[in-house]
Amino acid sequence: MKEFQLIRQIQRETSVATSCGVKLGIGDDAAVLEVPAGQHLVAATDTLNVGTHFPEDTSPYDIGYKCLAVNLSDLAAMGAIPHWALLSLSLPEADPEWMQSFTAGFKSLAQVHGVTLVGGDTTSGPLSISLTALGSIEPGRQLTRSGAKPGDLLVVSGTLGGAARALDLLQAGEPATGQDLLDRPQPRVKLGQALVTYANACIDISDGLLADLGHVLKASGCGARLEIEKLPEADSLAGLGDEARWNYQLSGGDDYELLFTLPPHHKALLPTWSQQLGIKLSIIGEIEEGEGVRCISPDGTIYDPQKAGFEHFSQTP
Ligand code: ADP
Numbered sequence: 073m074k075e076f077q078l079i080r081q082i083q084r085e086t087s088v089a090t091s092c093g094v095k096l097g098i099g100d101d102a103a104v105l106e107v108p109a110g111q112h113l114v115a116a117t118d119t120l121n122v123g124t125h126f127p128e129d130t131s132p133y134d135i136g137y138k139c140l141a142v143n144l145s146d147l148a149a150m151g152a153i154p155h156w157a158l159l160s161l162s163l164p165e166a167d168p169e170w171m172q173s174f175t176a177g178f179k180s181l182a183q184v185h186g187v188t189l190v191g192g193d194t195t196s197g198p199l200s201i202s203l204t205a206l207g208s209i210e211p212g213r214q215l216t217r218s219g220a221k222p223g224d225l226l227v228v229s230g231t232l233g234g235a236a237r238a239l240d241l242l243q244a245g246e247p248a249t250g251q252d253l254l255d256r257p258q259p260r261v262k263l264g265q266a267l268v269t270y271a272n273a274c275i276d277i278s279d280g281l282l283a284d285l286g287h288v289l290k291a292s293g294c295g296a297r298l299e300i301e302k303l304p305e306a307d308s309l310a311g312l313g314d315e316a317r318w319n320y321q322l323s324g325g326d327d328y329e330l331l332f333t334l335p336p337h338h339k340a341l342l343p344t345w346s347q348q349l350g351i352k353l354s355i356i357g358e359i360e361e362g363e364g365v366r367c368i369s370p371d372g373t374i375y376d377p378q379k380a381g382f383e384h385f386s387q388t389p
């Protein structure tokens with residue numbers, strides 16, 4: 073099977089019904105895209121390498137799903153509407169069966185969010201997938217990491233720690249409860265769009281809550297108080313001791329939930345969004361003057377995650 077046959081297969085198997093603004097898609101030297109009138113283009117890219125970002129035996133379906141999911145999560149964190157994707161594939165062999173499964177995983181998510189694959193590159197080499205997602209937003213409306221203000225509520229979507237827990241169980245050869253949280257993260261695209269004009273800052277949690285909250289605080293020049301008992305917990309964390317559970321919630325990666333800061337006078341919107349979108353939203357703390365994170369444990373004392381002495385997912389990137 074030759075490169076061009078593989079590209080034809082990708083084109084056939086990823087085509088979606090809605091293809092907004094595609095003047096020219098796969099097949100020419102470059103795609104030509106019409107950004108919706110009066111909007112700005114929003115672009116994000118992420119690479120997944122075998123062995124680093126996913127285990128060798130990950131199904132192609134899951135890889136196809138996840139390469140799009142992580143990029144849509146970035147667009148969601150900006151409040152953007154996704155439209156298009158470009159896919160750079162490095163493949164050890166041209167295997168149509170592998171590709172069929174990959175494109176099925178990709179399409180399952182592309183369809184939900186109306187994303188059209190408009191181009192890419194296909195080469196031979198170690199398995200590596202690089203995806204660029206393109207979307208749009210009204211000028212100046214993007215959510216950034218730098219807008220948090222003291223007094224803002226700190227809010228997180230969904231649950232925390234489930235993906236990291238599933239990865240640990242998988243690597244220990246145990247039945248991975250909650251593996252869907254690892255394999256099929258749900259990019260919070262609609263939530264991101266709802267937050268536009270209300271939230272002051274937003275980021276998607278890919279490296280763990282503390283790490284990503286740290287990015288927001290640094291960019292915004294603020295600190296935060298985090299109440300550990302308010303952290304939403306993935307079902308698969310039930311039965312773990314306090315510190316093991318907190319460690320997953322605070323430092324586990326790959327959750328792809330949104331973390332945002334909301335002026336307190338918009339608090340009443342949270343149950344409305346939650347109900348409309350079917351997404352759990354938890355207030356987990358507050359933005360403060362100063363810098364860094366103060367974690368408050370359930371008994372009211374300060375909890376220092378650094379001192380807990382846990383191995384922080386040494387196997388996760
Ligand atoms: P060029 O050599 O001009 O870059 P290619 O032969 O690499 O063109 O690609 C031909 C067409 O197929 C282009 O439109 C390109 O965007 C598309 N394409 C190649 N690989 C992929 C892929 N993995 N996914 C989607 N489109 C692809």
Ligand code: MG
Pocket residue numbers: 100101
């Ligand atoms: Mg060319």
